[in-house]
Structure formats: C-alpha cells, structure tokens
Amino acid sequence: MLPEYKTVYRGGEGEITEKKSRFIANVAPVASEEEVLELLEAARKKYWDARHNCFAYVIGERGELKRFSDDGEPNGTAGKPILEVLTGEGLSNTLIVVTRYFGGTLLGTGGLVRAYGAAAKAGLAASVVISKFPGLKLHITTDYTGLGKIQYILGQRGLTVLDTVYTDKVEMVVLTPQKETDAVKAEITEGTNGQAVLEEGDSCYLAEIDGKMQMV
Structure with a gap:
C-alpha cells in the first residue's frame, strides 16, 4: 500500500x-x-x-x-x-x-x-478531494472496567469505532491509521493494565471525510 x-x-x-x-x-x-x-x-x-x-x-x-x-x-x-x-x-x-x-x-x-x-x-x-492513507481494523476485547478508559483514548485520538458487541465482555472494531497502530495499542495496554486483548485485523485505506475517519 x-x-x-x-x-x-x-x-x-x-x-x-x-x-x-x-x-x-x-x-x-x-x-x-x-x-x-x-x-x-x-x-x-x-x-x-x-x-x-x-x-x-x-x-x-x-x-x-x-x-x-x-x-x-x-x-x-x-x-x-x-x-x-x-x-x-x-x-x-x-x-x-x-x-x-x-x-x-x-x-x-x-x-x-x-x-x-x-x-x-x-x-x-x-468536488470533495481526499487523501487516502493505510490503516487497519483493530479488534479490541475488554471487560467492562476497562471500557471507559478505552473509549476515552479512542475519543482523544479521533478514531472511528466500526462495531461494538456487548456480552459478558465488550468487543470493538476500530479503524486505526497504520502509522499510529503501535502507539494506540501501547496506550490501551497501559490504560487497562494489560487486560485488553488487541488483535490487528484487515488492512484498508482510510480518509478523513466530513471531520470523521472513514474506510474508503
């Protein structure tokens, strides 16, 4: 890419x-x-x-x-x-x-x-001209005690949550710029005392459209 x-x-x-x-x-x-x-x-x-x-x-x-x-x-x-x-x-x-x-x-x-x-x-x-850059889908699994901290980190970074599933735990799919992925993972790991499970998913192109990061 x-x-x-x-x-x-x-x-x-x-x-x-x-x-x-x-x-x-x-x-x-x-x-x-x-x-x-x-x-x-x-x-x-x-x-x-x-x-x-x-x-x-x-x-x-x-x-x-x-x-x-x-x-x-x-x-x-x-x-x-x-x-x-x-x-x-x-x-x-x-x-x-x-x-x-x-x-x-x-x-x-x-x-x-x-x-x-x-x-x-x-x-x-x-027209609407955009810059497309490499990203990926970051899969996050957390218990409810770590959810608030993760949501805060994602909000501060302006990251888009594609999907959230609530059961006995919380599973999220988040769009992350490739160049920020390591920093995001480190911040979430530190913020949840290593309790969140993080897995890198499919690669994709991202762009900021109407003030929101989207998959394009």
Missing part, C-alpha cells in the same frame, strides 16, 4: 464562460477504463448538442494510466491542460470531462488552454 495518495471522493460540476463560450467541467472518481467509457457516454448524451466533450483521466494509485482527448479542439489545447490540472494536484483515479458550448468567438490556442484548465479547476473546486 502507498503511504498516501489523493483522489476525488465525491465529484462535482464547475462552469466558466470565456467570450460567450461555456465550459462545463464534470469530475468523477473512477477505478477503471470501463467506468471512464460509461461516464463519457453519459456526458455525450447529456450534452448532446455541445460541440466538444474533452477529457482527461488518471487511474492507479501511482497514476500508472494517464489519457486525454481534445475531441476536435486544436491539438494540445483541451485534453492536455485538463490532464495537467489532475497531475498538478497529484490526483489518482479521477476523471474530468469539460464540455464546451461554442459562443461564436474563436479563443485561439492560448485562450483554449487557459479556459480548459480553468474549467477543470472549477470542477475540482466543487
């Missing part, structure tokens, strides 16, 4: 106008080229009367796959500046489609490059 990488969690739509031409950017998270093709087809149907639907995408945690299209605009004036916005922001698994409605005035190559880049940035500004 990578130490950390950025992606779009929730896509958005942004729009700019340049010399009466409308540039509408739609951003979406994608995990495969099949998803890209479906979203491109949907964009072409939605904006069926537009002259151009230009796009760029980056797929792979390390950005292994990069593609772009000018869709009839002069070579290098649309898809490439959109891609440069994606790579400049360090985003992976993200698609940006910029639809242009021609306003009757030619923008020139420089004007097109600026407009498509600005539209892509407007689309990202309307």
